[in-house]
Amino acid sequence: MTTTIEIEPLSLTLRTPFTLSYGTTTVRENLLICLRTGDDVALGEAAIVPYYGITAESVRAHLNSHAALDAVNRDPLHLDDALDALSSIPSSFARAALDIALHDRWASRLGQPLFRLWGLNPARCPATSFTIAMDDDEAAYRERVRAAGQRFRLLKIKLGGPAGWESDWRRVQMAREVTPAALCVDANSAWDVPSAQQIIPRLGELGVVFVEQPLPRADLEGWRALRRSLPPDHPPLFADESVQGTDSIAPLAGLADGINIKLAKCGGLRAARQMITLARAYGMQVMLGCMVESSVAVTAAAHLAPAVDYADLDANLLIANDPFEGVLLDGDRLILPDRPGLGVIRHAAA
Numbered sequence: 447m448t449t450t451i452e453i454e455p456l457s458l459t460l461r462t463p464f465t466l467s468y469g470t471t472t473v474r475e476n477l478l479i480c481l482r483t484g485d486d487v488a489l490g491e492a493a494i495v496p497y498y499g500i501t502a503e504s505v506r507a508h509l510n511s512h513a514a515l516d517a518v519n520r521d522p523l524h525l526d527d528a529l530d531a532l533s534s535i536p537s538s539f540a541r542a543a544l545d546i547a548l549h550d551r552w553a554s555r556l557g558q559p560l561f562r563l564w565g566l567n568p569a570r571c572p573a574t575s576f577t578i579a580m581d582d583d584e585a586a587y588r589e590r591v592r593a594a595g596q597r598f599r600l601l602k603i604k605l606g607g608p609a610g611w612e613s614d615w616r617r618v619q620m621a622r623e624v625t626p627a628a629l630c631v632d633a634n635s636a637w638d639v640p641s642a643q644q645i646i647p648r649l650g651e652l653g654v655v656f657v658e659q660p661l662p663r664a665d666l667e668g669w670r671a672l673r674r675s676l677p678p679d680h681p682p683l684f685a686d687e688s689v690q691g692t693d694s695i696a697p698l699a700g701l702a703d704g705i706n707i708k709l710a711k712c713g714g715l716r717a718a719r720q721m722i723t724l725a726r727a728y729g730m731q732v733m734l735g736c737m738v739e740s741s742v743a744v745t746a747a748a749h750l751a752p753a754v755d756y757a758d759l760d761a762n763l764l765i766a767n768d769p770f771e772g773v774l775l776d777g778d779r780l781i782l783p784d785r786p787g788l789g790v791i792r793h794a795a796a
C-alpha cells in the first residue's frame with residue numbers, strides 16, 4: 447500500500463510576544479506532515495525558524511521531494527533503511543519532520559511508545575525548564591518571573607538585549623530578587639568575548655546554573671579565548687546555535703561543557719540519539735531543547751528526555767492554539783504519553 451505525505455500549515459500563536467536577541471515573534475508558521483497509509487496516519491512537524499534563514503516554501507519542496515517519497519514508502523519496520531533514505535535531503539528541518547513521522551509509524555506498528563522501544567525509563571525525565579523572554583516592561587517582567595518560579599524549578603532567562611551586558615546582568619539580578627527558582631541564561635549568540643568575560647563571572651556569583659550560547663555561532667576562536675580567561679568556578683557553558691548536527695560536537699570538545707540538542711537542527715530523533723552518545727563520550731552534559739513547536743515535535747523530543755540532563759521542552763506551553771496533546775506536565779515534571787508511537791492525539795475541537 448502506498449504512503450502519501452500530506453502537508454498542512456500549522457500556524458502557532460504565542461501566548462505572549464516572545465522576544466529573543468533575534469527579535470520578537472507573535473506567530474510562527476510551521477508545517478505539519480501526515481504520512482497516510484490507508485487508514486494509518488503518522489505525524490511529524492517542521493519548525494519554520496526565520497532566524498535560521500529558512501522559508502516554509504523551501505521546506506515544503508524538500509518534503510515533496512523524491513527522496514522523501516522514497517523514504518516513507520520503505521518497510522515501516524525497517525526504520526533505519528527509511529531514515530538512511532532521508533540523508534540526501536539537505537534541510538534538517540524537513541528531515542526532522544520526516545524522521546519524527548517515520549519513528550511515530552514504526553513504534554505505532556510495534557504497538558509501543560517510542561521511549562519504551564529505546565529501553566528508556568520515563569520516570570527519569572528531568573524536569574523541564576521554562577523560558578522567560580525579554581520584556582522592557584519591568585513590572586510585567588518581574589511578575590512573569592515570579593509566577594513561573596512558583597511552578598518551575600529552573601527558569602531560562604533570555605538575554606542578549608540591545609542595551610549590552612550590563613542591562614542583561616540587571617535583568618538576571620531582577621529575576622533573582624523575585625524568585626527562589628534556579629536560573630540559567632541563554633544569550634542566543636549576542637555577546638562578544640569582552641562582554642562575556644564581564645558578565646559570566648557575575649552570573650556565577652548570582653548562582654546561575656549554566657550559560658547558553660554566549661558567543662556567535664561560528665566563533666570557535668572566541669569560545670577558546672573566553673574559556674582561557676574565565677575563573678575556574680564559572681558556570682558551565684552550553685552550546686546551542688554552535689551545535690547543529692553530529693559533526694559540530696568534536697570541534698566544541700574542551701570549549702563547551704554541554705550541548706543543546708534540537709530535532710529541527712540535527713534532523714530528527716536518530717541524529718539526536720547519536721549526538722547524545724557522542725556528547726557523553728566527550729564528557730559533555732546534554733540538554734534537549736525545542737523551537738516554537740506544537741505538541742507533535744515537542745513530544746517527539748520528550749521521548750528522549752530520560753537520556754539527558756536538562757529538558758527545555760516548554761514550547762507547547764508558550765503557544766495558545768496547540769491542536770495536539772502529547773507530553774503533559776505535572777508541575778514541571780514531564781509525563782510521557784503511554785500510547786503507541788509518539789502518542790500524540792489531535793484535540794477534538796481542532
Ligand SMILES: [Mg+2]
Pocket residue numbers: 632634658659686687706
Ligand atoms: Mg538556546
